[in-house]
Amino acid sequence: MRILVLGGGGREHAIVTALSRSAHKPELFCSPGNGGTAALATNVEINVEDPAFVAEWVERNRIDFVVVGPEAPLVVGVADMLGFDGVPVFGPRAAGAQIEGSKAFAKDLMERYDIPTGGYRLIHSYEEAEEYLREVGAPVVVKADGLAAGKGVTVAETVEDALNAVRLCFDGAFGPAGELVVIEEFLEGPECSLLAFTDGETVLPMLPAQDHKRAYDDDQGPNTGGMGVYAPVPVVDDAALAAMTAILERTVAALKSDGIDYRGVLYGGFILTDEGPKVLEFNARFGDPETQVLLPLLETDLLDVMLAVAEGRLGEIELTWRDGVALSVVLAAGGYPVAYDKGAAINGLDEAGRIEGVTVYHAGTAIDPTGRLVTAGGRVLNVTAVAPSFSEARSRAYQAVDLIRFDNMHYRTDIGLKALRARGEA
Ligand code: GLY
Helix, strand or coil: CEEEEEECCHHHHHHHHHHHCCCCCCEEEEEECCCCHHHCCEECCCCCCCHHHHHHHHHHCCCCEEEECCHHHHHCCHHHHHHHCCCCEECCCHHHHHHHHCHHHHHHHHHHCCCCECCEEEECCHHHHHHHHHHHCCCEEEEECCCCCCCCEEEECCHHHHHHHHHHHHCCCCHHHHCCEEEEECCCCCEEEEEEEECCCCEEECCCEEECCEEEHHHEEEECCCCEEEECCCCCCHHHHHHHHHHHHHHHHHHHHCCCCCCEEEEEEEEEECCEEEEEEEECCCCCCCHHHHHHHECCCHHHHHHHHHCCCHHHCCCCECCCEEEEEEEEECCCCCCCCCCCECECHHHHHCCCCEEEEECCEEECCCCCEEECCCEEEEEEEEECCHHHHHHHHHHHHHHCECCCEECCCCCCHHHHHHCCCC
């Protein structure tokens, strides 16, 4: 079986790694891929956000199955276009991907189907924002409606900050994504991610995962795509897990009632409030870096699960998970998420990968013309350790981090501490 994976981050390296271990022994292609996927797949250059181009390439190269990593190709309809040609795809069609592609769509769905989330108002002008903020005050959360590469969300402590964020949107900082704005209630509590596989009927939750979105230790600094992650999450007890699972099930049922056959991963970004879990956001895909800890713990053959999702027979699958925990530290280029250099030589990966339980997933890496592995993005590597306990996983991951070198490397030193504190071990 010939499989094309779209995307080029740590998430896609983790997906390609898991697929390469499948009993089906697929032949793998990845676009654009990175320095890590190059060892397991053929990296190919395709404009992954051009559905007609992807469909033509897939036909010409006799691809049997397409796995979509990031949201952008889903939102522009890559799965729809391949579906017309009868090529099975892992990832929802454009109608379903709106759950991530439009905050207004997601909020409206949740409101109509009574899915717990913060109160909100759609804002069409700066004046409307002024009027609404006079009513509700701060803190509030301001979100550009569309995809803004993770930059369109501002937690505003004051009305002035909120209005500045609204102005940025309407001034075009996020392009068309900011033409509509959502102002949301600010909710308090620990956050966690729960992702589920779904074929539009059956919903199989994965393990809860704890992302770390801020750039610096103790959750300080600007928001990023994620600086580290672990799974499972000790603060998520059985009741919270059951409530989040029920929310994902209700969301898939709500989409179905609206005529949307949603197949792929539904990612719930949750906050655990005193009133129970509420939805902060939905994503229409695997999380990054969540995938880099979830797939190393998944025992079931990933390709069997993905094919069952695409073919609408997920009810036949039972997910099994390895004992223990997984923890991943993101190594970033200094200056990320704002301005950073590319092209620095990366060393020490072989030594790091020899530590028990450690896998180093590549994100922003490339092979330069002289054959050297170099940095090629903001988030460069994900150093993932699987171990029986959080303290052991932390120790293995940071031992590996100490062996890796590139100019101006930045990482958080506190990944896993929240888990240790929740267990009274730190
Ligand atoms: N880790 C956050 C995301 O994937 O959107």
